[in-house]
Amino acid sequence: MVALLARASGATSYYRLALSAGDQVRLEAVRSGRVTPLGTVSHPVTAGGWHTLRIEVAGTVVSGWVDGVAVGTGTGTLTSTGRIGVQTGNATARFDDVLVTRGEPAPTSAPPSPTTTPTGATPAPGGTPTTTPSDTPPPTGPTPTPTGPAEGSSVVARDGSGDFTSVQAAVDAVPVGNASRYTITIRPGTYRETVTVPAAKPYVSFVGSTGDARDVVIVYDNASGTPKPGGGTYGTSGSASVTIDGNDFTARHLTFANDFDEAAHDYSAEQAVAVLTRADRLVFDDVRFLGNQDTLYHNSASVDAVGRAYFRDCYVEGDVDFVFGRGTGVFDRCEIRSLSRGSTSNNGYVTAPSTMIGNPYGLLFTDCTLTTDSAAAQSVHLGRPWHPSGDVNAIGQVVFRDSVLGAHVKDSPWSDMSGFSWRDARFFEYRNDGPGSTVTVDRPQLTDAQASTYTPQRYLAGTDGWNPVP
Structure with a gap:
């Protein structure tokens, strides 16, 4: 498993958009260790390949997309100020072109209009996640080109x-x-x-x-x-x-x-x-x-x-x-x-x-x-x-x-x-x-x-x- 995370500052609860072996992508809310599914989609998960992941939190609504495909939408209680992170289970991952924006949310009933966040992932069979999000965002490497608000x-x-x-x-x-x-x-x-x-x-x-x-x-x-x-x-x-x-x-x-x-x-x-x-x-x-x-x-x-x-x-x-x-x-x-x-x-x-x-x-x-x-x-x-x-x-x-x-x-x-x-x-x-x-x-x-x-x-x-x- 390789996942992109979003959580409120100081909170132990977070949202997770996870790539898993078996071509499955899941949007989940994790609260005090308890996982609540918010959406699942069957999507090719390529070991050694790159996938574009995006999580959007708008008020009490959280939504996720993989390679432009909607994964699901759910409700939560996280605040708008928080952290992003990376989580892996029996896997390694590389990330590039990480983009974080803050602004008016896109309608939850329509496809995402802001650009997704490209993330590289090498999924492996399931297991217990080996890391948890921290207050320090993961290294993102160089940004190839300047970017403004997502479009x-x-x-x-x-x-x-x-x-x-x-x-x-x-x-x-x-x-x-x-x-x-x-x-x-x-x-x-x-x-x-x-x-x-x-x-x-x-x-x-x-x-x-x-x-x-x-x-x-x-x-x-x-x-x-x-x-x-x-x-x-x-x-x-x-x-x-x-x-x-x-x-x-x-x-x-x-x-x-x-x-x-x-x-x-x-x-x-x-x-x-x-x-x-x-x-x-x-x-x-x-x-x-x-x-x-x-x-x-x-x-x-x-x-x-x-x-x-x-x-x-x-x-x-x-x-x-x-x-x-x-x-x-x-x-x-x-x-x-x-x-x-x-x-x-x-x-x-x-x-x-x-x-x-x-x-x-x-x-x-x-x-x-x-x-x-x-x-x-x-x-x-x-x-x-x-x-x-x-x-x-x-x-x-x-x-x-x-x-x-x-x-x-x-x-x-x-x-x-x-x-x-x-x-x-x-x-x-x-x-x-x-x-x-x-x-x-x-x-x-x-x-x-x-x-x-x-x-x-x-x-x-x-x-x-x-x-x-x-």
């Missing part, structure tokens, strides 16, 4: 069991100009659609309901050269399966993909983007990015704007320039997988940054592992400098540090692009390991002093001090 949530399910059957429909339902977190929980399935989160809808979260990123896939197959209805082609930006223009977006436990089939088409432009970001303060946690050429286009709203993103425990695959753009991005403990193009000498480029010269921070890969499916040894470049439309002010910046590089990485891993020399870019390495980490004259290395200024926190701080790093 809303919805559930997407292909089988019609949620609020929407498509992800875009759920995004469309987010209020324009929302000023707080809106969580869209997505149940297992492959959602073949293009999705856009507009700039007028910040604070949107996509959360895969099972905790396994492979279970929820958002995918489409446009390429740069794909003909558009009405004429013309999509171009690189237009090929994106998912476009994120809303600031403070987060995603957890799901897959973004572009499955354009290069072999089945003869286009002159085969860039096929899985995700295009043009926003700021983005967090991707346990997210997979799948594609070939130009998989992840990490950009910003304009050449004068900085778009920051934190990629934690993610997986990115591709072949040519598959992490590219002018955005500021930190890849922390990620797997970066180069796909083979069948060449013995050149199977592509991991990065193609176009960082603007006024921005000291482009792409940072720290504690990452660079792998391949079957690319030949000494056949993959770490990157090359991209100058969009020949822009001389796009001076790419990349650092690979404290990472393990596979044998597929070239001893001379940086390459020129479109007449621009990689030596004029800002490419560095620091304390890498693995067979592909050989230090040569063509591999600039940071000094220890320089390395202290190229950290995740430095990259992401900006002018507002943003820090989503654990």
